[in-house]
Amino acid sequence: MNEVFDYVVIGAGSAGCVLAGRLSEDGQHQVCVLEAGGTDATPLVQCPAGLAAMSKATHLNWAMQTVPQAGLNGRCGYQPRGKVLGGSSSVNAMIYLRGQPQDYDGWAAQGNPGWAWADVKPWFLKAEHNERGADAWHGQGGPLNVADLQQPNSLSQDFVEAGVQAGFARNTDFNGGSQEGVGLYQVTQKNGERWSAAKAYLTPHWGRRNLQVRTGAQVLRIVLTTTKAGLRATGVEYVRGGVRHTVHARREVLLSAGALLSPQILMLSGIGPAAHLREVGVQPVHDLPGVGHNLHDHLDALLVADAPQLTQSFGWSATGLMHMVQGAWEWHSKRTGRLTTNFAEAGAFLKSSPEVSRPDLQLHFVVAKLIDHGRQTVWGHGFSCHVCVLRPQSRGTVRLRSADPLTLPLIDPNFLAVEDDLQRTVRGVQMARRILAQAALARHGAQELPHSACAQTPGEIAQWVRQTADTIYHPVGTCRMGHGAMDVVDSQLRVHRVLGLRVVDASIFPSIPSGNTNAPTIMVAEKAACMVLSHAEKTSVAAD
Template sequence: MEFDYVIVGGGSAGSVLAARLSEDPATSVCLLEAGGKGDGLLVRAPAAVVAMLPGRPKINNWGFETVPQAGLNGRRGYQPRGKALGGSSAINAMLYVRGHAQDYDEWADLGCPGWSWQDVLPYFRRAENNELGDDALHGAQGPLQVSQQKAPRPVTEAFVQAGEALQIRRMQDFNRGDNEGIGHYQVTQFHDPARNGERCSAAAGYLHPVMGRPNLTVLTRAQATRILFENKTATGVEFRQGRTTKTVSARCEVLLCGGAFNSPQLLQLSGVGRAQDLQPHGIEVRHDLPGVGQNLQDHLDFTLAYKTRDKDNFGISLAAGAKLLREVLEWRRTGRSMIATPFAEGAAFLKTMPELDRPDVQLHFVISIVDDHARKLHLGHGISCHVCLLRPKSRGSVSLASADPLAAPVIDPQFLAERDDLDGLMRGVRLTRRIMAQAPLADYLAKELFIDAEPDDAALEGHICARADTIYHPVGSCRMGTDAQAVVGPELRVRGLRNLRVVDASVMPRLIGGNTNAPTIMIAEKAADMILGRPAPARDGP
């Protein structure tokens, strides 16, 4: 099989690239995805994420783990990643968040010209079909449906009002460049009548509607095992489908879209990376590129949880079981109800110190009790509030466990390796507990779980080290830049090789201050123009 472009990974970036590159009938595209089609009911029904995220069993989920983390009392962290068309956008909370404008200006300052806020904004707009319509900062003609929440719970509004009681400004839109404030998240969810209330994964928005194109071949259950080269030129991909090993050739380029774990792993399996990482596994070094798998960054998160007096949220009780069927029927009929919830309904981006130039923590207010990624369940009803540190200083790595391409990568985020990260997270937890204590939110709360009273610094540090973990935003392991440690240049070409690019969250030079799905889709939109040699869209229009 031979195509112009071979894309490895059908997640958020791969779905975008496959759709955009195949818009020209003369361009042939093959997409390899290790998982399934990503179009089942568990993906389409937003609340069904609770069946996929915990990874027990692994449904549309790689379900990775980290190595033991010294900063987390030696615990192994859990790293769920989407394994289906749509990737992690098929199993996430659907939150549409771009980050702060300064995040992208910082990318440009770090040696990535063309990636400032004003440079990337037209691609965010191009991607969007925003329910609120078109303006200078939002688009309404794109494939990705972005919606207001369908039926947020009253307790979420109480959370927002509690923040306002502490003089935190209410935000109607967190995606206009300055996101400091409190409010409700927008979500990647269908708002057209035909599919109102369903999840709009990247595959549902971009890929599923065009899979009938004769110039687009999508192979599912096809796991890439090696990039094929002639000297320094990528020529195709070896992959395994069932028990059979196959190859596919690329006339123009091979495009890696596996994400922050799988893309560096595939490069290393193919002999591209640090010689010291490859040689112990008997892998011939084709191209010594020291940055591959380095610079891993992730948002570390600590969750506060509370039992509530009311039951108008998710919980485990006889009342909840009886109500669930009614909610399912209402969702199927109207697209609304609790089944349409992202769970993380309330949002806040806050500064833990007034002198900071932008928020350093993000809150996700959740209408259920969350413990260990929903892998530990609690009787009764409650709410949770995630506190995540937006700009960690700790840096980790992704490496090979062995030369077996089906083995999971070795993931070492090095959480809390830098003391400043722990200090910032502690400030964020204290600020969040102040919000939770304010009326009207405090009136909903019956009991705080895990923390009995206001802890001193030593006690709070102990709580964080015992319970903190990722909130699912790994990036940076194939960093973009122009220095010797960069894996790709600003046009996302792998440095020192030909016809090979990386297009996913792994190219981010620094973690943005928010959720990473919308930025990953933006990266792929911009990459499609660069690959095809098209000019960037005008900054004042799509």
């Protein structure tokens, strides 16, 4: 069957959902979305507290691994990504953060006109419906619902108070005039449910006749054709139910498979570093050496404290189980209660030293003992505090493992390759401990677990970080935007020297924003959809 659409979108993750919703909005364009995962119609996705099971729910999670990391004493890291409608916005902790204005001014300064803070802020606002109301920093009327936590845990409030006691400013809005300080996060939730990119942009529009969404459709390659004008993307080959299919794109193919899988799909299609492609048995079609380079991520050091009597935290115990049963009933019947938590309810943005001009550290305070990304069942009660460096300098790669498109790629974040990343992490751990030692939290009698508690000097902390740290799930940069020899897309997100092909997801970030990456990814897709539609209008006018 020779199916033809105006646009074929690869991936129904955060960016792909935005593209699908916006490009099909006016009814003029036929849009097909290909998603390898399945439906999001499960309480694990819709109930916010369901995220506690996401690390074990491999039907919703790609659950990838890194190659052994020299900076982590040879350990392999965990790389979870959403494999479901909504992508990682359906499995993440729902924290809504944009980063710092200087992040985007930096993008523009790297040769990307139109991507400075003044340029991207309107797209953040267009996407947002903030329940606090509209002001200079927030939008209302957008598809993405942003809310305060419905029922913050008292421990999260204690963390904020402890931060203030430690001398840090209280911050009631990390997306306002200043990011610095300690406070509660806002979340992408609505009426007690997760409000993923799929809920915001895709599933409300199932009835659109010009929109087709195909789940269980794993992309094999982008179809490339040599035309008089040059190399052009004309379709996508995918497998569904064991059967190969090809859909064709009249206008554009939009690649939104994320920072780990978008470069893989480009390389499987023959676009990438030619020597590497030949090594794994892929015939190069377009030598683009930057594909798969510039991978970077937020590395996370995790302090865990045990507090057996702290039953207001989430934990495995008789009392904890009773609370979970009660919470499940309340959420099922009223969409309220304990299970509206995102666990990482509170946090902080801090400067690692007085000489730093803006926050370079982020803390996530979790109202549970979290070990090994939640893959390890931990008995009892307590809390956790995550520490990450916001703008790491270490850079890694994504490479093909083989020419088999069903084989996951080789992921090498190259964590802690730059010593400065390690030293800032060490200072962040020391600052987090300073907060945890304040009276507001110390009164609970929590004890840091021995594995980290024995690391007290900077050298000991550094070694503990190498032994235990891992991602906090923000990979970016592998199809970098720019105009240099190692850049993959231009400032319109068009793949260099390939017609009809754009990459739209976190892989295009030149550098990582200072915070969680979901909101910036949605912003990029909002801006990209406008670019695509503007190009369509211009070419239609030209054709007329």
